[in-house]
Amino acid sequence: MADEHIHPNETQRIEAFSDGVFAIAITLLIIEIGVPHVTGEQSLSTALRDLWPSYFAYVLSFVTIGIYWANHHSLFRLFVRTDHLFLMLNVFFLMAIAFLPFPTAVLGEYLDNPSQRDTAVRLYALGLLLPAFGWLCIWLYANARGLVDERLAPEYVRFLTGQYLLSNALYAGALLLSFLEAGVALAIVVGLTLLYLLPPRRPRYVG
Amino acid sequence: MADEHIHPNETQRIEAFSDGVFAIAITLLIIEIGVPHVTGEQSLSTALRDLWPSYFAYVLSFVTIGIYWANHHSLFRLFVRTDHLFLMLNVFFLMAIAFLPFPTAVLGEYLDNPSQRDTAVRLYALGLLLPAFGWLCIWLYANARGLVDERLAPEYVRFLTGQYLLSNALYAGALLLSFLEAGVALAIVVGLTLLYLLPPRRPRYVG
Amino acid sequence: MADEHIHPNETQRIEAFSDGVFAIAITLLIIEIGVPHVTGEQSLSTALRDLWPSYFAYVLSFVTIGIYWANHHSLFRLFVRTDHLFLMLNVFFLMAIAFLPFPTAVLGEYLDNPSQRDTAVRLYALGLLLPAFGWLCIWLYANARGLVDERLAPEYVRFLTGQYLLSNALYAGALLLSFLEAGVALAIVVGLTLLYLLPPRRPRYVG
Amino acid sequence: MADEHIHPNETQRIEAFSDGVFAIAITLLIIEIGVPHVTGEQSLSTALRDLWPSYFAYVLSFVTIGIYWANHHSLFRLFVRTDHLFLMLNVFFLMAIAFLPFPTAVLGEYLDNPSQRDTAVRLYALGLLLPAFGWLCIWLYANARGLVDERLAPEYVRFLTGQYLLSNALYAGALLLSFLEAGVALAIVVGLTLLYLLPPRRPRYVG
Numbered sequence: 001m002a003d004e005h006i007h008p009n010e011t012q013r014i015e016a017f018s019d020g021v022f023a024i025a026i027t028l029l030i031i032e033i034g035v036p037h038v039t040g041e042q043s044l045s046t047a048l049r050d051l052w053p054s055y056f057a058y059v060l061s062f063v064t065i066g067i068y069w070a071n072h073h074s075l076f077r078l079f080v081r082t083d084h085l086f087l088m089l090n091v092f093f094l095m096a097i098a099f100l101p102f103p104t105a106v107l108g109e110y111l112d113n114p115s116q117r118d119t120a121v122r123l124y125a126l127g128l129l130l131p132a133f134g135w136l137c138i139w140l141y142a143n144a145r146g147l148v149d150e151r152l153a154p155e156y157v158r159f160l161t162g163q164y165l166l167s168n169a170l171y172a173g174a175l176l177l178s179f180l181e182a183g184v185a186l187a188i189v190v191g192l193t194l195l196y197l198l199p200p201r202r203p204r205y206v207g
Numbered sequence: 208m209a210d211e212h213i214h215p216n217e218t219q220r221i222e223a224f225s226d227g228v229f230a231i232a233i234t235l236l237i238i239e240i241g242v243p244h245v246t247g248e249q250s251l252s253t254a255l256r257d258l259w260p261s262y263f264a265y266v267l268s269f270v271t272i273g274i275y276w277a278n279h280h281s282l283f284r285l286f287v288r289t290d291h292l293f294l295m296l297n298v299f300f301l302m303a304i305a306f307l308p309f310p311t312a313v314l315g316e317y318l319d320n321p322s323q324r325d326t327a328v329r330l331y332a333l334g335l336l337l338p339a340f341g342w343l344c345i346w347l348y349a350n351a352r353g354l355v356d357e358r359l360a361p362e363y364v365r366f367l368t369g370q371y372l373l374s375n376a377l378y379a380g381a382l383l384l385s386f387l388e389a390g391v392a393l394a395i396v397v398g399l400t401l402l403y404l405l406p407p408r409r410p411r412y413v414g
Numbered sequence: 415m416a417d418e419h420i421h422p423n424e425t426q427r428i429e430a431f432s433d434g435v436f437a438i439a440i441t442l443l444i445i446e447i448g449v450p451h452v453t454g455e456q457s458l459s460t461a462l463r464d465l466w467p468s469y470f471a472y473v474l475s476f477v478t479i480g481i482y483w484a485n486h487h488s489l490f491r492l493f494v495r496t497d498h499l500f501l502m503l504n505v506f507f508l509m510a511i512a513f514l515p516f517p518t519a520v521l522g523e524y525l526d527n528p529s530q531r532d533t534a535v536r537l538y539a540l541g542l543l544l545p546a547f548g549w550l551c552i553w554l555y556a557n558a559r560g561l562v563d564e565r566l567a568p569e570y571v572r573f574l575t576g577q578y579l580l581s582n583a584l585y586a587g588a589l590l591l592s593f594l595e596a597g598v599a600l601a602i603v604v605g606l607t608l609l610y611l612l613p614p615r616r617p618r619y620v621g
Numbered sequence: 622m623a624d625e626h627i628h629p630n631e632t633q634r635i636e637a638f639s640d641g642v643f644a645i646a647i648t649l650l651i652i653e654i655g656v657p658h659v660t661g662e663q664s665l666s667t668a669l670r671d672l673w674p675s676y677f678a679y680v681l682s683f684v685t686i687g688i689y690w691a692n693h694h695s696l697f698r699l700f701v702r703t704d705h706l707f708l709m710l711n712v713f714f715l716m717a718i719a720f721l722p723f724p725t726a727v728l729g730e731y732l733d734n735p736s737q738r739d740t741a742v743r744l745y746a747l748g749l750l751l752p753a754f755g756w757l758c759i760w761l762y763a764n765a766r767g768l769v770d771e772r773l774a775p776e777y778v779r780f781l782t783g784q785y786l787l788s789n790a791l792y793a794g795a796l797l798l799s800f801l802e803a804g805v806a807l808a809i810v811v812g813l814t815l816l817y818l819l820p821p822r823r824p825r826y827v828g
Binding site: 220223224227228231232235238239290291292294295298301302305306308309312313316317322323326327330 | 443458472
């Protein structure tokens, strides 16, 4: 097809645009925490303390987007070609990243509300599954179309494929579990984020 | 005129600034979806489901801005010179891009309101016509002033001119139609966006 | 002093950061236009039309920041050195640029309110005087400390100094006038913006 | 460990992402100042004047983030290597920077409210301690892992360590003091910011 030609600097420009979206989405998270409005007899201290679900959601989403940013960069160094559909898949992945402030705000608002908490956790688990799924699509497409550096060791490629499939399975599992036990689902989501804080495996090359 | 001199890196810096505006406008879209406020007996699930027009408008505008970003980059590679008015036309084009979160928010708020839906679709069609028109102006001006790479095949230049004129005609048609049949107008707008997801034709050069 | 040493790439990085602030401030303007909330019997069309002061303020501020962006770039190409105070003056200038969405929102809210319009125009004129003053300070400081390219023709340097002093005088005049005749003050501000749309004079060098 | 390998351009890309977060956080500050809503008999002038705590908080936080931006750049020029944990520490530092609009908004809202002012100052002092602490962690970690340029004079390294420890002690002191005398705590915080406006000491190298 006509759109498969090579642009040596193309991945750099996609990275710059993606970095912009990452930086903005991560910094917008704070906008969703509204200043509490207290009147005369109420305590601002208490009101600020009652915002703990918002702080928790802020930290969780900030770290998640931060990790995606670091991983996006590592991954894009493995790509040597791009095409139009690859570009569009990246736009869809960024759409999922830019969506994250919304489930974050909902989680912050309803985490301490017993009757709505489960719904908020469900939306948040969905909000994390979406970028993980977009990421997997980018990776599978890039492999199918030969956009990945050919000198990469096949076992490293298989390792990444396995890792991305597992992430999707775990986020999907957390989403399903959130219909039964939202608390456990949230724990899985937090655990996965902590796991991703560990250093990623270095790329291995053939020969 | 005095402002016609050549800056080899000028288009790069315009692209960097434009990319910034694209990245911010695309990421701000989520800010317009407010967290639903439900009280005791109401269901957050239902409230989140009732936001479907906002999700629809978010996806449509995100994809639209994403496509403009990709096309802006392709187009600017064809320019070899800039001048002051070209710069100002690009500022006006970016003004139309940065305006999109507003009609998007209005569409998200009123799409499921039978008595106001038509007005919301009309504003949205206008919101899409404006950047298409700004884009056409940039292209026609660049051609008239010889800012476009001279090695480009004349039939490719004519092809792009025709394509941009057609886009404008279709968005203008959708805008006019929205006074009669807002549903059909919206379908045209969605159809155009889906069409733009297809890979663009590659530039052809003389010789 | 210790901080006067030469960094060849320093102006590039200041420009990149400044471009970021310009791009964000210009794109945030739209956030200040709230979606109108109409109920059953009211018309969304009318509500959207009643927002005309907001659209007017949006266009005026967008063009103003766009022109500052273009000029910032032209000016910074004339600087060959930076120092710490220069950096801090640029931060103060950016603080004035980043402040503009606030007077813009106030103007959009109160321009069609006869009893508050004058105050809104006054704040807006002040909002435009601040970056013009910051700009003048950067220029005068850079000249006094020898940060400007020495090959620049002295008459060109004098021309710019005169132009920046005149801008400040006109914005200050508009601010003072806004206490007597806010309508005329706004007309001056709009006129100045239109003037700045004209191409700037090209730098002239010695020899 | 596997993640200790050298990336010559790695610090550049971290800087670009960090600059994005700085630029967005600094520009978002204005969003937190809401347009005052006055009705017929009230005065917009008075309402705008009553927002002085918000303007004060805006300027203070803008200058603080601006100084961090300038210092971040100076510091990152001293690093010659990065690793995964270094990257994550920078993400945590940026999380503290991106959090600043929240305590700024709270300070702007409650500084002129005698019964809540102390709490607002306390949150603001905490908001400034967090990035100072993140900064210290980055510096100590980079030194411990040999990520810093080895040609740097040991006394300069010790000078920076001392300076960062002192900053943390002073912000922590202001935080503690804010439980007793919020006014004095705020004065310390303002004084520290003014001190940081002074030019930093230039790096000294061995030999």
